[in-house]
Amino acid sequence: MxxxxxxxxxxxxxxxxxxxxxxxxxxxxxxxxxxxxxxxxxxxxxxxxxxxxxxxxxxxxxxxxxxxxxxxxxxxxxxxxxxxxxxxxxxxxxxxxxxxxxxxxxxxxxxxxxxxxxxxxxxxxxxxxxxxxxxxxxxxxxxxxxxxxxxxxxxxxxxxxxxxxxxxxxxxxxxxxxxxxxxxxxxxxxxxxxxxxxxxxxxxxxxxxxxxxxxxxxxxxxxxxxxxxxxxxxxxxxxxxxxxxxxxxxQVVVSGIAFNRDEAKVTVLGVPDTPGAAAKILAPIGSANIEVDVIVQNISADNTTDLTFTVHRNEVEKAKSILETVAKEVGAREVISDSKVAKVSIVGVGMRSHAGVASTMFEALANDNINIQMITTSEIKIAVIIEERYLELAVRALHSAFGLDADTVTED
Amino acid sequence: MxxxxxxxxxxxxxxxxxxxxxxxxxxxxxxxxxxxxxxxxxxxxxxxxxxxxxxxxxxxxxxxxxxxxxxxxxxxxxxxxxxxxxxxxxxxxxxxxxxxxxxxxxxxxxxxxxxxxxxxxxxxxxxxxxxxxxxxxxxxxxxxxxxxxxxxxxxxxxxxxxxxxxxxxxxxxxxxxxxxxxxxxxxxxxxxxxxxxxxxxxxxxxxxxxxxxxxxxxxxxxxxxxxxxxxxxxxxxxxxxxxxxxxxxxQVVVSGIAFNRDEAKVTVLGVPDTPGAAAKILAPIGSANIEVDVIVQNISADNTTDLTFTVHRNEVEKAKSILETVAKEVGAREVISDSKVAKVSIVGVGMRSHAGVASTMFEALANDNINIQMITTSEIKIAVIIEERYLELAVRALHSAFGLDADTVTED
Incomplete structure (x- = not known):
């Protein structure tokens, strides 16, 4: 009842x-x-x-x-x-x-x-x-x-x-x-x-x-x-x-493998490493209603840094043309883009308390010769950006590596 | 404005x-x-x-x-x-x-x-x-x-x-x-x-x-x-x-000629001429949601009268079967119906003050040998029920008789 x-x-x-x-x-x-x-x-x-x-x-x-x-x-x-x-x-x-x-x-x-x-x-x-x-x-x-x-x-x-x-x-x-x-x-x-x-x-x-x-x-x-x-x-x-x-x-370390096929990445190279630079770059993208998925920025070398993010593939040209204007304003060197990327993620609350999840993931991808272009993580997720043509291969490799295959479970 | x-x-x-x-x-x-x-x-x-x-x-x-x-x-x-x-x-x-x-x-x-x-x-x-x-x-x-x-x-x-x-x-x-x-x-x-x-x-x-x-x-x-x-x-x-x-x-005696093709008439013959008889007959028709158009009852002869009304042709069988029960209850003689009738009406506020409108109407129909089965009138309308096959002929005859034809008006 x-x-x-x-x-x-x-x-x-x-x-x-x-x-x-x-x-x-x-x-x-x-x-x-x-x-x-x-x-x-x-x-x-x-x-x-x-x-x-x-x-x-x-x-x-x-x-x-x-x-x-x-x-x-x-x-x-x-x-x-x-x-x-x-x-x-x-x-x-x-x-x-x-x-x-x-x-x-x-x-x-x-x-x-x-x-x-x-x-x-x-x-x-x-x-x-x-x-x-x-x-x-x-x-x-x-x-x-x-x-x-x-x-x-x-x-x-x-x-x-x-x-x-x-x-x-x-x-x-x-x-x-x-x-x-x-x-x-x-x-x-x-x-x-x-x-x-x-x-x-x-x-x-x-x-x-x-x-x-x-x-x-x-x-x-x-x-x-x-x-x-x-x-x-x-x-x-x-x-x-x-x-x-x-x-x-x-008990389960990784619950699932998610992926997204239609991504494109855009990188602004040589961004002056000053406070507010990232905000200045992303603001006009937001104003143009372009949805940004992953954002990655690594530590700076020689006082400049590179800012990369991914958008839906349909919007990459629009994003690029906006960024070329912004790049000049903030004194960045160049804008490059790549439309042929995909994102693969492993998701699981269990990974919080388990060391070695990331290395298992990267190893599984390396075994299939899949190069990792970008990495981002959250508490319960690790996502990588890879060349799009390796997407299916990567998903299958990870599904198997984390013991998610139906057969694997039955045999346990 | x-x-x-x-x-x-x-x-x-x-x-x-x-x-x-x-x-x-x-x-x-x-x-x-x-x-x-x-x-x-x-x-x-x-x-x-x-x-x-x-x-x-x-x-x-x-x-x-x-x-x-x-x-x-x-x-x-x-x-x-x-x-x-x-x-x-x-x-x-x-x-x-x-x-x-x-x-x-x-x-x-x-x-x-x-x-x-x-x-x-x-x-x-x-x-x-x-x-x-x-x-x-x-x-x-x-x-x-x-x-x-x-x-x-x-x-x-x-x-x-x-x-x-x-x-x-x-x-x-x-x-x-x-x-x-x-x-x-x-x-x-x-x-x-x-x-x-x-x-x-x-x-x-x-x-x-x-x-x-x-x-x-x-x-x-x-x-x-x-x-x-x-x-x-x-x-x-x-x-x-x-x-x-x-x-x-x-100035205009008759403004228009209206007609209705899909009528059927139902007559209850030999209805005892007592108060309430008509109401008893029509009540179950109304309860069955059958819409009644024209109702005609003439004066009684030999203490009985005939009550005729028209309904939409699709509902004549339903109406008839209801009436056959009712006819027995009120002591009427018989129920007859005819599905092949049509109604033609002349309409005009002018006819109130003009004598002879009805006779012009009936004469025009007679000239074309159209027999009038029933007549009803209101202040600004005279309607007749005729055999359906004469409908178009009747409408054209009346349209002309009351000077409504475009040519007639132009010539005036």
Whole structure:
């Protein structure tokens, strides 16, 4: 007898048939005596269809009107899902973000949730109803419709779970859990039963795009147990939890191998080693809305240093042309770039207390003659930038070196 | 410098190109110094697409959820139209029914407007903005989304005009005005420059489906000047006004010929001539939601009478089977029906003070050997039921007999 908040993404509700399947799954939870609150996305393709209409009219549509437009996508889904539940004799009631209400700030297309009014939902749950909420959307203090940005339905799910004190927030998606790495790259990749919030953040940020990073942060902050599972295949999925002292997770040194294919690196050479130089270089990149991933700067030699960072490959030319102007201003020597790089990371809370993890990693790469161009580390992650063509080879080598292959585990 | 409420129907906003054309038209009004409030329908086809999705799930979807679903159609249009206005440098702001807010009762799928809050709109107009409102929808006291029923966007337009005290409510549609009769039936049909509310009610109710009847009633009640005009062709359209003493309209005896093709007549024969018999017969018809058009009962002979009425042809079998039960209960003799009838009406405020209008009508029909099965009249209308196959012939004969043909007028 739990209270579950379930989030179903666009693929899970991508057709009438799939909406019926979701209703069937929810009906099963109700039949087992659970309370269910559901957050849904727009049917897959719908948001793009709507954005396409806007794009035909304007290259830069007003964000307020974009939100009015795309928020209709989830509104369609909540109504259809309620109808499918009613058909199964399950009482259900739909709510738009405005109706719940999910109060956000006024940053259209990327609003942040400020408060959720749980009164209506509590009333419905007490009456035995399933509550179906439009994900991704909210309303600001002036009654304007806002959206949380793409993928924001995950955040809606987590926020509802936090507000309602739910037993679990279940994110139904098209994969059956979080894997040690991408199964398309490593055949022996395994589904993880549990992963910590921090590990999940590193995994998601590094390219294992199962969950929106923001929703994971949110879940961690409000201590909402989060579970990723498949809406198509029954199974336990992967539970994302708080790290606990002495928990089983501590036994594992490295939980997963993440990677990112579409990186490009840009280096400003011969930057005068003066305070503020790095800030001056990065500020215009930020202003141009170019997202920077890895930043590396080593100690200076001869009073100059080199600053390297990676950006998405599509933005490397834009970044380079901005930097060429900035480089002159700060008195740097030259800007060079390389679009053919990739990032590979090992992630695991266990590595904190284990020496030798880095050397195992570098050794595994050296054994396959993979040259490491850059290294960055965090408490629970070591990332390297390598030549792109070695990406798959590197991921497989590391997956094996850290004992993550399905076979390895079985033999242990 | 007027305040115009303009309503654009589904065909007028049926594609991005047409939405751009509507924006262009509105921009022209703004450039001439007018204030504009716009009510729009869903893009043509969209409401049916949404109802189709619902129909795939359930034959009888919950009305509350149907409203959540279909109200997204207009929400898409308001956003796109605002984007198209912005592109032309016209400031504009969209409002859903909930945001205005248009308060209705809670009769989902056929709600009635109770009140419109004009504060937001006034503020926008003062700032020089065009206000774009989703037609057809509102919100009840509990914050549930409601809809006014199909065609309800006209009603939204009129209600906005009434609430704002607009100078004119302009209903843009795919015809360029109200005609003396259907131009597809009579080649010489003419556009009317003016028509009274009452005439318009009779014309619309009789099958000249230019405007939703409810919106005309509404406009009459609140004395909102209503104009029907084309969104595709420039022109003055037809102004629907209050009848004024000695106005030009009085000169015209008959303003138009209306007709309705899909009628069926049902007669209960030998009804005992006692008080309450007619009510007993019609009550179960009403309960079954069968709409009755014409009702005729003549004086009784031998203490029994015959009661005839017309219904839509699709419902004649249902009506007949209900009546066969009722006929026994009230002691009537028999129920007969005929599905092959049509109704032709002449409409005009002028006929009040003109004798001989009826005889001109009956004579014109007799000249073409058209037999009149039933006659009913109101103050400004005479309707006859005839065999369906004579419909076109009858309309043309009457159009000519009352001097409505374009040629006739020119020659006068």
């Amino acid at each position: 739990g209270l579950y908040v379930q989030k179903y993404g666009g693929t899970s509700v991508g057709s009438v048939e799939r909406i019926e399947a979701v209703a069937e799954k929810i009906a099963g939870f109700k039949a087992n005596g659970h309370d269910v609150v559901v957050a849904v996305s727009a049917m897959s393709g719908e948001t793009n269809r709507l954005l396409g209409l806007a794009g035909e009219i304007s290259e830069q549509p007003a964000p307020r009107e974009l939100d009015v437009l795309v928020s209709t996508g989830e509104q369609v889904t909540i109504a259809l899902l309620c109808m499918a539940l009613h058909k199964r004799g399950v009482e259900a009631r739909s709510y738009t973000g405005n109706q719940v209400k999910i109060l956000t700030d006024s940053a259209h297309t990327k609003a942040r949730i400020r408060n959720i009014d749980i009164e209506n939902m509590r009333g419905d749950l007490e009456q035995g109803r399933v509550v179906v909420v439009a994900g991704f959307q909210g309303v600001d203090e002036d009654g304007n419709i806002t959206t949380l940005g793409r993928g924001g339905s995950d955040t809606t799910g987590v926020a509802l779970a936090a507000a309602l004190g739910a037993d679990e927030c279940q994110i139904y998606t098209d994969v059956d859990g979080v894997y040690t790495t991408d199964p398309r790259v490593v055949e022996g990749a395994r589904r993880l039963e549990k992963i910590t919030f921090e590990e999940m953040l590193e995994m998601a940020g590094q390219g294992s795009k199962v969950l929106q990073i923001r929703s994971v942060e949110f879940a961690g902050k409000y201590k909402v147990p989060l579970r990723v599972l498949s809406s198509f295949v029954d199974g336990p999925g992967t539970l994302i939890t708080l790290e606990e002292e002495g928990s089983a997770m501590e | 007027g305040l115009y409420v303009q309503k654009y129907g589904g065909t007028s906003v049926g594609s991005v190109e047409r939405i751009e054309a509507v924006a262009e038209k509105i921009a022209g009004f703004k450039a001439n110094g007018h204030d504009v409030v716009v009510a729009v329908s869903a893009m043509s086809g969209e409401t049916n697409r949404l109802l189709g999705l619902a129909g795939e799930i359930s034959e009888q979807p919950a009305p509350r959820e149907l409203d959540v679903l279909v109200s997204t159609g207009e929400q898409v249009t308001i956003a796109l139209l605002c984007m198209a206005l912005h592109k032309r440098g016209v400031e504009a702001r969209s409002y859903t029914g909930n945001q205005v807010k248009i308060l209705t009762d809670s009769a989902h799928t056929k709600a009635r407007i109770r009140n419109i809050d004009i504060e937001n709109m006034r503020g926008d107009l003062e700032q020089g903005r065009v206000v774009v409102v989703a037609g057809f929808q509102g919100v009840d006291e509990d914050g549930n989304i409601t809809t006014l029923g199909r065609g309800g966007s006209d009603t939204t337009g009129v209600a906005l005009a009434a609430a704002l005290g607009a100078d004119e409510c302009q209903i843009y549609t795919d015809v360029d005005g109200v005609y003396t009769t259907d131009p597809r039936v009579v080649e010489g049909a003419r556009r009317l420059e003016k028509i009274t509310f009452e005439e318009m009610l009779e014309m619309a109710g009789q099958g000249s489906k230019v405007l939703q009847i409810r919106s005309v009633e509404f406009a009459g009640k609140y004395k909102v000047p209503l104009r029907v005009l084309s969104s595709f062709v420039d022109g003055p359209g037809t102004l629907i006004t209050l009848e004024e003493e000695g106005s030009a309209m009085e």
